[in-house]
Amino acid sequence: xxxxxxxxxxxxxxxxxxxxxxxxxxxxxxxxxxxxxxxxxxxxxxxxxxxxxxxxxxxxxxxxxxxxxxxxxxxxxxxxxxxxxxxxxxxxxxxxxxxxxxxxxxxxxxxxxxxxxxxxxxxxxxxxxxxxxxxxxxxxxxxxxxxxxxxxxxxxxxxxxxxxxxxxxxxxxxxxxxxxxxxxxxxxxxxxxxxx
Numbered sequence: 284x285x286x287x288x289x290x291x292x293x294x295x296x297x298x299x300x301x302x303x304x305x306x307x308x309x310x311x312x313x314x315x316x317x318x319x320x321x322x323x324x325x326x327x328x329x330x331x332x333x334x335x336x337x338x339x340x341x342x343x344x345x346x347x348x349x350x351x352x353x354x355x356x357x358x359x360x361x362x363x364x365x366x367x368x369x370x371x372x373x374x375x376x377x378x379x380x381x382x383x384x385x386x387x388x389x390x391x392x393x394x395x396x397x398x399x400x401x402x403x404x405x406x407x408x409x410x411x412x413x414x415x416x417x418x419x420x421x422x423x424x425x426x427x428x429x430x431x432x433x434x435x436x437x438x439x440x441x442x443x444x445x446x447x448x449x450x451x452x453x454x455x456x457x458x459x460x461x462x463x464x465x466x467x468x469x470x471x472x473x474x475x476x477x478x479x
Contacts, residue, residue, distance in 0.1 A: 289408065291303070291426055292416075292429075293445070294400075295449060298400070299399070300392060301400060303407065304389055305389065307390060308387055313407065314374075316406065317354075317355045318359075319354065320378060321353060321378075322353060322374055324375040326371065328345050328370045329346060329370060330370055331366055331368075334366065369386070380393060380394055380399075404418055413432045415433060416435060421435070422444070423444065424447060425437050425440075426439070
């Protein structure tokens with residue numbers, strides 16, 4: 284069985300940001316799409332991994348990268364020659380966009396407007412050979428997975444939306460209460476009819 288380059292998508296509540304399910308170990312090359320953007324700030328933590336040549340008991344420390352790079356093309360060229368596992372990556376560009384990595388599973392993209400977000404989603408899906416999709420039909424804060432190259436399925440259609448970093452503390456507190464209530468109700472339903 285094979286999988287898609289982009290296996291899922293989630294839109295965030297600020298209407299300018301989104302996450303894509305991507306294997307970030309093998310597919311950091313997707314950042315070449317941003318090769319012309321100038322890097323304003325970056326935070327990268329890495330760990331040396333020499334693969335099969337590394338002794339079993341060797342555990343290299345996680346280090347913060349201090350070397351400067353002006354754009355993602357330079358950064359990726361530098362990383363391509365290094366035996367690094369990227370443990371944490373955040374890039375901020377001079378145009379206001381940001382990219383954050385959730386290690387191994389997701390890249391999060393932050394743009395300046397809904398129009399830029401939608402255009403970037405379309406471009407990245409095209410690069411991956413997937414899409415097109417109608418972003419306006421997706422609900423914010425719900426995860427979707429790709430059933431085919433352009434067919435999305437909501438992961439938990441009956442569940443609650445997932446909190447994101449843009450939610451207020453009050454909204455997160457209410458979500459936690461609703462989540463607890465929902466799961467308590469589900470546990471009560473599951474226990475009905477079971478003799479004790």
